[in-house]
Amino acid sequence: MAFDPAVLRDSFAVVERRADHVAKYFYAHLFAHNPGVRALFPDDMAEQRDRLFAALTQLVLRLEKPERLTAYLAALGRDHRKFEALPEHYPAVGASLIAALKHFSGQAWNPEVEKAWSEAYAVISQAMTDAARQAETEQPAWWDARITHRRRASADLVVLTLDPGRPYPFTPGQYLSVCSPRAARVWRPYSIANAPRADGTVDIHVRRVPGGLLSTALVDGVTEGESLRLGAPMGSSLLDRESPRPLLAVAGGTGWSQIGALVEQVAERPRPAVVFLGARSDADLYDLDRVRELVDRHPWLEVVLAAPEDGASRDEAALLLRNGLIERGSWAGYDIHLSGPPGMVGELVRLLRTRGADEKLIHHDPLPDLGDQSRPLTPAEWFLARPEVHWINAAQLGGDERA
Ligand SMILES: Cc1cc2nc3c(=O)[nH]c(=O)nc-3n(C[C@H](O)[C@H](O)[C@H](O)COP(=O)(O)OP(=O)(O)OC[C@H]3O[C@@H](n4cnc5c(N)ncnc54)[C@H](O)[C@@H]3O)c2cc1C
Ligand code: HEM
Numbered sequence: 362m363a364f365d366p367a368v369l370r371d372s373f374a375v376v377e378r379r380a381d382h383v384a385k386y387f388y389a390h391l392f393a394h395n396p397g398v399r400a401l402f403p404d405d406m407a408e409q410r411d412r413l414f415a416a417l418t419q420l421v422l423r424l425e426k427p428e429r430l431t432a433y434l435a436a437l438g439r440d441h442r443k444f445e446a447l448p449e450h451y452p453a454v455g456a457s458l459i460a461a462l463k464h465f466s467g468q469a470w471n472p473e474v475e476k477a478w479s480e481a482y483a484v485i486s487q488a489m490t491d492a493a494r495q496a497e498t499e500q501p502a503w504w505d506a507r508i509t510h511r512r513r514a515s516a517d518l519v520v521l522t523l524d525p526g527r528p529y530p531f532t533p534g535q536y537l538s539v540c541s542p543r544a545a546r547v548w549r550p551y552s553i554a555n556a557p558r559a560d561g562t563v564d565i566h567v568r569r570v571p572g573g574l575l576s577t578a579l580v581d582g583v584t585e586g587e588s589l590r591l592g593a594p595m596g597s598s599l600l601d602r603e604s605p606r607p608l609l610a611v612a613g614g615t616g617w618s619q620i621g622a623l624v625e626q627v628a629e630r631p632r633p634a635v636v637f638l639g640a641r642s643d644a645d646l647y648d649l650d651r652v653r654e655l656v657d658r659h660p661w662l663e664v665v666l667a668a669p670e671d672g673a674s675r676d677e678a679a680l681l682l683r684n685g686l687i688e689r690g691s692w693a694g695y696d697i698h699l700s701g702p703p704g705m706v707g708e709l710v711r712l713l714r715t716r717g718a719d720e721k722l723i724h725h726d727p728l729p730d731l732g733d734q735s736r737p738l739t740p741a742e743w744f745l746a747r748p749e750v751h752w753i754n755a756a757q758l759g760g761d762e763r764a
Contacts, residue, residue, distance in 0.1 A: 364477040366425040372478070373422055375469040376462060384414040387461035395453045401445055403546045405574065417458055421481040431488065436595070438489030442502030443538070443548070443592040448494070451486040458482060503540075504529055504591040509562060511585050514647040517569040518615070519580050520554070523589060524562050531557065531594035533622035534698070536726070538592035539565065543578035548592065552700065554618040556625035566618040566648070598698065598724045600626055606696045606722070607633040611682070611709055613701025614640060617648060620700050624655060624662065631661045635689075639682040639701065640668040641675060679705065683712060693717030699725040 376383050388406065392399045416437075423430055459478055463470045496502075506529075510522035531537070536552045554564040569580035583589070600608075600623050608627060612620040620636060627634050640646040646668050656664050667685050669677040682705075686692070692713050699706045706725045714720060 364424075364480040366422075368474055368477040369421055369424070369481060372462070372466065372469060372474045373418060375467075376465045379465055380415070380418075383461045383465050386464055387414045387457050390460045391454060391457040394457065395450070398450060398453065401450075401546065403544075403574075405547075413454070414458075414461075417454075417482070417485075420485050421478065424481050424484060427484065430485075434485060434488035435492035438492035439496040439500065440538075440592055440595070441489060442493055442496065443540075443590070444546075445502075446493075448490045451490055455479070455482040455486060500593060501527070505588050506563075506591050508583055508585050508587050508589060511583065514566070515645065517580060518566060518647055520564055520566050520648070521579065521583070521589075522562050522564050523591070524560070525591060527561075529561060529563065529591070529594070531563070532599050533557075533626040534599040534619060534724075535594040535596040536619070537563070537565070537594050539575065539579070540590040540592075541575060541578050541583060542588070543582045544574045547574045549575045550595070552596075552615070552619035553594065553622055555622050556629070564618075566615045568615050596726055598700070598726050600698070601696055602626070602630060604696050605632070606694055607635070608698070609635055609637075609692055609695040609713075609718075610698040611637040611686070611701070612639065613682070613705040614645065616699075616701030616705075617652075618700075620698060621648070621651070621655075623698055624659075627661075628655075628659055631659065633661050633663075635663045635665065637665045637667055637682060637685060639678060639705070640666075641678045642671045642673055643668050644671050679708070682709075686712060687716065691717035693719065695722065697723045699723065703728050 388402075420430065420434075459475060459482075462478060463475065466474070504525040504527065506523040506525040508521055509524045510520075512520045512522075514520050531553055533553070533556045536550045538548045538550050540546065540548045551565040551567060554566050555562075567576055567579040570576045579589075598619070608623075610620045610623060617638060620638075624634065624636060638646065638652065646666060652664055656662055665685055667678070667682040669681055686709070695718065697713060697718055699709050707728050710720075710723055710725070710728075713723060
């Protein structure tokens, strides 16, 4: 490695507390010097201003063990084609990163520091652009999918069936990113709700977040026949298909989307499965016709509904789920899949460990350190909240060991 990671760490420590200002300066610099690049980003940058910037700085700081970033950077580079990021944009982003860091570093900036950041950025952007170039012949940059069916499953939730129009290979347990012309260039992840189908369609379940840019458009705006843009599938909370073990799956809210896809996959090679479906209240349980149909069709499947009466507190819902899991005794020897709000998933991991579950057999999407946060974090917050990063999957990096 040509640069000294310690130089980068010390340099970042100088600007870290003013990260928000540095990010603002970074984007102002980028857009002022490259006006064409502004059109690639969402109109409203308030929510995601720090996404790219946070990622850049955190990645540079992780370069101490570059081999652990290889797979992640390749995936990120491939995925950046959906943002219409071109190879020639990378030097521009790098120049703005350096300009922003320099501006806020004061006396701490010197030629050695500048060289270290430049070289680190070069390593990252090379890995991303190489992967993007290679992907050109292997995978579309995005899929323009038509909404073939739209079903309101509850007051604030829709199930959308999407036809990607060309092959869209994915594995149950994965999620996809979605963008709609109704919220231009705003990309958000949604779990894929089904196993692969003969007609190639995929379902997503979207719950409206009050004031949410994309979910509001998807729940209240879009109509059948309209197009949504999809990024390539991602995520590694996948079923061990060869496993002889019984399965426990716990879903909270739209977590049922991912769990439903896994249940459909188990049906291809049945084994005993118990699914706990948690919701804040009876009214929040949705898709029950499909749940009943799956239970009727599959003798190996048991579903436990865990939702308090309408009007109950969030705590009651959590308690019901918790007690239900405890009453069943030990979960030793089960493959376990958890999907739902990060707070719920984190708590269930802790509970199930005390009920005999083998941690290596517990699967879920990567979790941030939430503190008392009750909503999912934006990808940038995942990044900034803790060393463990939303986009950086611990498995890809070789286990739990942190950089
Ligand atoms: C891996 C992954 C899979 C996901 N799968 C699904 C899925 O299957 N179905 C689904 O509906 N959503 C899912 N989400 C959440 C989804 O990606 C969006 O975050 C959500 O739809 C809100 O986006 P938005 O653009 O409407 O809100 P934004 O415009 O991003 O947010 C608007 C405001 O609401 C806050 N906020 C964001 N999300 C929530 C929330 N859930 N509760 C309360 N406040 C919030 C934001 O901080 C912000 O202040 C998933 C997220 C991840 C990371
Ligand atoms: C080494 C360089 C780069 C790194 C590490 C990087 C990293 C990231 C990450 C992690 C995200 C968030 C992804 C997500 O939310 O799913 C992101 C978003 C984005 N990036 Fe990059 N990026 C780089 C270069 C570029 C370049 C050169 C462009 C083109 C100008 C670009 C354009 C975008 C856009 C448009 C978004 C979405 C904006 C948003 O939602 O806020 N990136 N980047």
